[in-house]
Amino acid sequence: MRLEQTHLDELEHRGFVIVEGFLTNDEVERARSVMFEIFPTPEQYFAGPENWPEFECSQFSGIRLPSYGWDLDRLAFHPNLVDAAERFLGSDDLELYKVELWAKYSGAVDYDQPLHRDFGNHTLVVPRSDGVGRQLTSFTLLSDVTEADGPTKLVPLKYSRHIPLGVELAAGVWPNSLAPGELADVEVPVVGPAGTMLLYRTxxxxxGTNFTEPNRSRFALLADYQARGPTWMGKVAWPNQATKPGWAAMIEQASLRERDLFGFPRVGDPYWDDETLAGVQRRYPNLDLDPYRP
Ligand SMILES: O=C(O)CCC(=O)C(=O)O
Structure with missing residues (x-):
């Protein structure tokens, strides 16, 4: 679904927007079949949680970085997500600065988090209040999420604008300066069917919250965008992922524009010469390099 201007206005003023039906059912089903090659299905997991001790290490141990497989990878640069990012960030020169696939299973670990703002580990400084140079973070739900499924909970900006940016970080407390329970009465849970999109400001x-019932699970793909340029913002260094299985296949299948989101050298960049073209072709044997030839 292409986002309406009203969605972007809500993101701007409330600080987040929850969009049901962002993905089609077919897109959800294809992504889930790739995902369950990576993670156990709920049925597999709950048949023997002791077989999957890795999910018990920490609440973040269910996070996997790309590449996953095309039908899942493509959700991180879904045309309607890129379109929303362009419109919200006011630029078509975008950087996809983080992608994570996150599986949570009830009972594996304590998933409860204190209220926090993501800019703490997405920038070296603080966001500008006029929105210049800002970032956009997203969760695409890949399972149905109810109140029992550990939904993300967010506080509309109008309840938190009085809390100066950076106080929690200056105090050296990650990631929260709020007393437990503070603002709990105005939290909004991100519930909805698989294919729902959450967009929010940093x-x-x-x-994150805990499951409140046994045998529940939650799966989501997180993809974050910023306009290319500032050196003080970001999260994942793509070259550090580029030797993973599936990476070459993803880059080969991606369009010029999609490769650009990862920072791949552009058409016309002086990087490209006969030597680099030959080397890149060896690294990505199925990549059509013709557009890059000087
Ligand atoms: O998983 C969630 O629902 C939220 C996680 C989160 O906010 C975080 O880890 O920073």
């Missing part, structure tokens, strides 16, 4: 207080 200056919005939010938190």
């Amino acid at each position: 200056d919005v207080f939010h938190r």
Whole structure:
């Protein structure tokens, strides 16, 4: 679904927007079949949680970085997500600065988090209040999420604008300066069917929450965007992922524009010469390099 201007206005003023039906059912089903090659299905997991001790290490141990497989990879640069990022960030020169696939299973670990703002580990400084040079973070739900499924909870900006940016970080407390329970009465849970999109600003207080029933699970793909340029913002260094299985296949299948989102050298960049073309072709044997030839 292409986002309406009203969605982007809500993102701007409330600090987040929850969009049901962002993905088609077919897109969800294809992504889930790739995902369950990576993670156990709920049925597999709950048949023997002791077989999957890796999910018990920490609440973040269910996070996998790309590449996953095309039908899942493509959700990180879904045309309607890129379109929303372009419109919200006011630029078509975008950088996809983080992608994570996150599986959570009830009972594996304590998933509760304090309220925090994501800019703490997405920038070296603080976001500008006029929005210049800002970032956009997203969760695409890949399972149905109810109140029992550990939904993300967010605080509309109007309840937190009075809390100066950076106080929690200056105090050296990650990631929260709010007392437990503070603002709990105004938290909004991100519930919805698989295929729902959450977009939020990095200056919005939010938190992960615990499952409240057994045998529940939650799966989501997180993809974050910023306009290319500032050296003080980001999260994942793509070259550090580029030797992973599936990476070459993803880059080969991606369009010129999609490769650009990862920072791949552009058409016309002086990087390209006969030697680099030959080397890149060896590294990505199925990549059509013709557009890059000087
Ligand atoms: O998983 C979630 O629902 C939120 C996680 C989160 O906010 C974080 O880890 O920073």
